[in-house]
Amino acid sequence: MRSNLGFFSDEKFRSIFFQTLVVGLFALGLFFIISTTSYNLEKRNIATGWSFLQNPAGFDISFSPFLEFKSTDTHLKVYFVGVLNTLLVSITGCIAATILGFILGIVRLSSNWLLSRLVYIYVEFSRNVPLLLQIILWYSILIQLPRVKQSLQVLDVFYISNRGLYSPRPIFESGFSYVLIAIVLALISSFLINRWAKKRQDKTGQQFPVLSSSIGLIFIVPLILFFILGSPLSFEHPELKGFNFKGGLVIRPEFIAMFLALSIYTAAFISEIVRAGIMSVSKGQREASAAIGLKQTWIMRLIIIPQALRVIVPPLTSQYLNLTKNSSLGIAVGYADLVHGFGGISLNQTGQAIECMAIVMATYLSISLTISFFMNIYNRSIQFKEK
C-alpha cells in the first residue's frame, strides 16, 4: 500500500499517468462513436462508400460561372462547382471587406464629427444584427427589383431586374493574347522598377515617380498595342428573348446578396481592428514625423500604417476565416456554394450524409488552413525585424 502511494507521489509518474489516461479516454470515446455509427449504418441498411461520387447527379445547377454543368455530370463535379462558387464569394468578399474596412476604420478616427458618428452607427448596426438576417434582407430587397420584362436599362448596355444584373460579355478575338502578354510584361517590369527605385532612394535619396510610370506601362502600352492590332475585342450584348435575357454576362441576385451581406458585415469588424491598430501606434510617432516635415498622407502611409499592420494582421486573418466559413449561409438564399450543392442536394439525393459532410468539412478546413498559411507568411514579413 505504502509503496503504491510512493509511486503516485512522484510528480513525473503522476503527470505521465494522467496524460495517458486522458489520451486513452479520448481514443476510447472516438472508437465508441465510430463503431456505433458503422454498426447502426449496417443495421439500417444505409449504403456507405465513395462510389456515389462517380454517379450522375441528375439535377441542374444554374449558377456555375467557371465550369459548364449538365445534369448528366457526376456528383464529383457538383463538388468542384461548389468549391469554386464558395471561393468566388469568399475571395471577392474578403477583398471588398478589407477595402471597405480600412476606409471606415480611418474615417472613424477622423476629426469630422458627422463622418465618425456615421461610421459608428454603421459598425454598431451591422455587427450586432445576425448575418443570416442581413443576407435575407438583401435578398428580399433584390427580388423586389423590376421583373425581367420591365428591366431597368442603364447606359444602354446594362439591364437590372430581379433575375440579376446583365452586362455585355467580352469576346476575345485572335491577337488579344498579345495584349494580355503585354499587360503581364508591364506588371513584371513595374515591379522591377519599384525595387530599383527603392534601392536608389536608399543609396542616393533621389526619388523616382514609380506610380505614374507603372500606370503608364500597365495601361497605355497595352492600349496602344490593342489599337495597332485592330481592336481584337468585341462584345456580346444580352438580349431579351422569350422568358429571359440570352447572352451577355449575368450576376445573380443570390450572389449579390451574399457578397453585399458578407462584405458589409465583415467590414464592420475589420474597421474596428484597423481603428485599434492605428490607435496602438503611439502619439509620439505622429508628432515626430510631423516635426521632420512629412506630409499628412505620408505620415499615414509611411509611419502609421506599417506599424499598425503588426497589430492588424493577426485578427484580420481570423476575419477572413470567418467570412469564408460564413459563406456557407448561402444556403438560405439558394446560392449554389459547397454546402448548398454538394453538402445539400447531393447529400440528399444519395443519402450518404456522413461521406458528404466529411468531404465538406475537410474542404473548409483546407481552405481555412491555406488562408492562415499565407496570412502567417505575410504577417512575418511585416513584423519588426531585429538586427
Place this chain on the structure above:
Amino acid sequence: MKKLLSIFAVVAFAFSAHAGTLDDVKNRGFLKCGVTTGLAGFAAPDDSGEWAGLDADMCRAVAVAVFGDRSKVEFITTTGKSRFPTLASGEVDMLARNTTWTISRDVNLGFEFVGVNFYDGQGFMVPSALGVSSATELDGATVCIQTGTTTELNLADFFRLNGISYEALPIETNDEGKENLFAGRCDVYTTDASGLSSTRAAAPNPNKWLVLPEIISKEPLGPLVRHGDHQWGDVVRWSLNAMIIAEELGVTSENVDAQKSSNVPEVLRLLGVEGNYGEMLELSNDWAYQIIKQIGNYSESYEANVGPDTPLEIARGLNALWTQGGILYAPPFR
C-alpha cells in the same frame, strides 16, 4: 471496475440496440410524426392552430391505433432535405410528408414505405399572363424547384428529353417557392400537382395562375418508417389500409357504431367484433374502429382536406377506389 464495465455496457446498449418503435411510442405516451413545413390540404395548421390535412390525418390515425386518442401526436416539421435524416436518426417515428416512393429511398436510404395515401404527379404552374399553354413551350424559363426532391431530378430529365433549356432556382420550402414565384424571380413553379393546387389556392388571386396540363412523372406519396422494424411498419401500413378498406365497405365515422352489428364478415373483422387482429399488431382490438370513429375513412379525410369542395379542388381521379375507376386498393382484411 466491474461497476464501470456495467455502466459502459448499459450505455453501449442504449446507443446500439433499440427496442421496437411501437414500445418506444407506447412508453413515451405520444407519437412523433414528421410532416411538411406547411402545405394546405396535406399538413398545415388550421385557423385554430390544429394540424389538419391528409398527411396530418395519417399521423392521427396511427396515434388513434396505438393510444385510441387522436390528440396524442407531436407534429414535427421537416423540409424536403431534413426529412430523411430526421427519420433515420429516430427524431420522428414516421414520416407522412408528401414523400415519393422510389427504389433508392426504399432500398439505399434504409427506409420502408408502407403504402400510398395519395397518387400524385409532377406538374407546372405559371402566371396566366405568361401566355404559355404547354410545358414544352418553356424553353429558357427560370424554374423554381424544391431541392432534394424527386421533382428536381424529373425536371432535369424532362427538359433534357425535350431538348429545351431552363435555369433552376433552388428553394428549400414551399413558402420560399411561393415568394419567388409571386415576385417574378422565377417564371414557373414545379412540384407535385397537388402541391401546385395548394399553392394556387393560397395565392392572393388564384385566377391569375394556371396549372399546365402536363404531368411529367409518377409520384406515389405515402407514409414511411425506418427499415427493419417490421412490427412498427405493420402498424402504420394497416392504419392506412383500415381507412381505405372502411371506404370500400361503406363504413364511415357516422355509421360506424351501427355497423358493429352488420352482417358483413369483413366489417365485423375490421371493427374488432370478430377475430383478434388487434392482438396480432399488439394493439387494442378496436383500433380500426377508433380510427374510423375519430378520423373517418379515406374518402372522408380526402373530401375534407383536398377534395372538390375544398379550396384545392382536386378531383378523386387516380385516388378513387379501384372499384370506381381509380387505383386505390388495399389487401383484404382477414
